[in-house]
Amino acid sequence: ALPADPVKPTKCERDVVVLVAERLGNKQVATPLGISVKTVESHRRNIMHKLGLCSTADLVRYAVRNGLIQP
Secondary structure, rough: OOOOOOOOHHHHHHHHHHHHHHOOOOHHHHHHHHOOOHHHHHHHHHHHHOOOOOOOOOOHHHHHOOOOOOO
């Protein structure tokens, strides 16, 4: 049997992924979410590490494949 999804982004990480995938910078991501730029950077780094992603382009592809954003 396949294991349950071992890599599940938190709600905050998912929100950051969606906004980053829409080509917003860290400051533009932080403002609507009411978090600091440092927190955006942390969430972004954490989710990329969890998913084994190397670039923002990989993050965008992840968001599209998982239905977080429209292509």
